[in-house]
Amino acid sequence: MTQYRAIAAAPSCQHPRPAGDDLLLLSLFSSTLLSTNRLNKLLHLILSALVHPDTALFGRAMLFLYNQKTGVLQGMLGVTQAAAHGLRVVGSDQGSPLTGHWELDDAVMARQWQSDYCTAVRSMRIDLNDGCQIVAQTLKQRLVCHVEDTNCQHCMECGFVKRFGITSFAAAPLVSRNRTLGVVIVDTPGSDHVITDQGLSLLQLFASQAGMAIDNSLLYRNLEETHAELRESRQRLVHSAHLAAIGEMAASISHELKTPLITIGGFAARLARLQPQSVRQQQYLETIISETQRLERMLADILAYSRKPTICYNRCDLRMVLQECLDDYASTFEELGIELHAELPAGYWEVLGDAHQLKQVFINLLVNAQEAMRQGGRLMAILQEADKGGKSCARVSIEDTGGGIPEELLAKVFAPFFTTKHHGTGLGLPIVNRIVQNHGGVLCADNSQQGAVFTVLLPLADEYHEVTDRGM
Numbered sequence: 001m002t003q004y005r006a007i008a009a010a011p012s013c014q015h016p017r018p019a020g021d022d023l024l025l026l027s028l029f030s031s032t033l034l035s036t037n038r039l040n041k042l043l044h045l046i047l048s049a050l051v052h053p054d055t056a057l058f059g060r061a062m063l064f065l066y067n068q069k070t071g072v073l074q075g076m077l078g079v080t081q082a083a084a085h086g087l088r089v090v091g092s093d094q095g096s097p098l099t100g101h102w103e104l105d106d107a108v109m110a111r112q113w114q115s116d117y118c119t120a121v122r123s124m125r126i127d128l129n130d131g132c133q134i135v136a137q138t139l140k141q142r143l144v145c146h147v148e149d150t151n152c153q154h155c156m157e158c159g160f161v162k163r164f165g166i167t168s169f170a171a172a173p174l175v176s177r178n179r180t181l182g183v184v185i186v187d188t189p190g191s192d193h194v195i196t197d198q199g200l201s202l203l204q205l206f207a208s209q210a211g212m213a214i215d216n217s218l219l220y221r222n223l224e225e226t227h228a229e230l231r232e233s234r235q236r237l238v239h240s241a242h243l244a245a246i247g248e249m250a251a252s253i254s255h256e257l258k259t260p261l262i263t264i265g266g267f268a269a270r271l272a273r274l275q276p277q278s279v280r281q282q283q284y285l286e287t288i289i290s291e292t293q294r295l296e297r298m299l300a301d302i303l304a305y306s307r308k309p310t311i312c313y314n315r316c317d318l319r320m321v322l323q324e325c326l327d328d329y330a331s332t333f334e335e336l337g338i339e340l341h342a343e344l345p346a347g348y349w350e351v352l353g354d355a356h357q358l359k360q361v362f363i364n365l366l367v368n369a370q371e372a373m374r375q376g377g378r379l380m381a382i383l384q385e386a387d388k389g390g391k392s393c394a395r396v397s398i399e400d401t402g403g404g405i406p407e408e409l410l411a412k413v414f415a416p417f418f419t420t421k422h423h424g425t426g427l428g429l430p431i432v433n434r435i436v437q438n439h440g441g442v443l444c445a446d447n448s449q450q451g452a453v454f455t456v457l458l459p460l461a462d463e464y465h466e467v468t469d470r471g472m
């Protein structure tokens with residue numbers, strides 16, 4: 001029969017230790033908790049203090065932190081008396097015994113972390129819904145529990161009791177600001193060692209202080225992470241401001257270059273039409289014409305990317321937009337030996353947007369896919385309904401069999417001017433991304449088995465949404 005009890009207040013002591021000693025321990029413990037903000041070090045200090053030979057409280061201690069989402073206690077750290085030897089008192093004043101705090105070197109913490117006991121604890125999980133009822137009760141009642149004899153059917157089923165051959169143990173909840181953070185489980189292996197009432201009282205006091213310190217340290221870590229995120233966003237903002245300035249400059253240069261370029265192309269085309277001309281002259285002219293056309297397209301892309309788009313919000317049928325794009329490219333695909341497989345089921349596919357810009361999205365994706373399949377292949381265009389944050393969306397995926405995008409480049413393909421093509425501008429996908437985002441959608445790039453797959457998620461229009469014009 002399992003014997004355990006919850007201790008609400010300090011009970012009578014079996015082997016009383018002078019009260020002054022306990023006070024000293026408590027004082028050391030609380031100043032130790034105040035000495036560090038690092039969660040990792042804090043956990044090592046807490047457990048080392050509980051099992052250190054000088055405190056003579058327990059033989060082993062393990063700490064579990066509680067995952068609110070899964071309801072599972074995850075083993076974080078385990079320290080035995082032998083591994084706690086490096087714990088030392090620093091900063092104490094001879095004249096004043098209640099000064100100083102415990103300290104641990106990084107090397108000692110590393111040794112504790114790598115010990116077999118700690119490794120075993122870290123691999124341990126206690127499911128509160130389906131695990132040790134005593135631990136579950138400890139957390140529920142928020143009181144220290146003591147199991148004097150685990151030699152019963154119920155306890156022997158518990159993973160950690162079996163794993164560590166525990167014959168008797170105590171568990172103390174780690175609580176702070178009315179939140180359960182975890183549990184500390186202590187035991188003292190060996191038949192002649194018992195957990196005393198005095199040890200339990202100290203455990204309870206230690207645990208309540210440790211809970212608050214762990215909570216503070218978690219908050220501090222959160223604060224640090226948020227601060228780092230803020231710093232990163234500020235850097236990103238500065239970077240975007242630089243990009244915007246470069247964009248503006250690129251736009252004005254592009255604008256200046258566009259007119260003379262059109263003139264050059266136009267005159268070259270006129271010359272090409274004049275007869276007679278040698279084959280060589282014709283070749284030169286064709287090169288001038290094709291190169292000026294390429295530059296014109298590039299300038300148009302730069303202008304499109306740097307210009308603030310004005311989206312005319314109209315209801316447009318995404319299925320129709322996609323079908324038009326596929327029709328436009330059907331003959332090119334056929335010539336290149338690209339087999340087209342389209343799944344565009346009939347249904348309600350209306351989105352609020354600019355049909356012209358949406359066409360630009362799919363054409364860019366189709367051209368990229370086509371450029372990736374120079375030796376032919378298979379292109380799949382699939383339209384499906386999807387859900388994004390509870391909102392009904394249309395998901396369009398364009399998948400090719402062109403070998404895909406190297407994993408290390410996947411994150412870069414939406415960056416302006418990133419291209420792996422000889423004649424590419426690297427603005428196709430950034431333009432697509434911007435248009436999709438301006439339509440409240442999301443664009444994703446990934447690899448399938450044989451090639452790349454681009455997914456566009458666009459919110460479907462509510463059936464009675466008002467039609468408006470809005471500058472973006």
Ligand SMILES: Nc1ncnc2c1ncn2[C@@H]1O[C@H](COP(=O)(O)OP(=O)(O)OP(=O)(O)O)[C@@H](O)[C@H]1O
Pocket residue numbers: 301364368369372400402403404405413418419420421423424425426427428429430451452
């Ligand atoms: N379907 C695809 N398969 C493999 N790589 C792709 C695919 N689509 C895009 N990429 C990679 O992403 C890069 C950026 O594409 P993006 O469309 O932005 O520019 P681009 O095609 O190189 O030039 P352009 O400005 O003419 O579109 C490409 O150079 C290519 O490396």
Ligand SMILES: [Mg+2]
Pocket residue numbers: 364367368428429
């Ligand atoms: Mg492209």
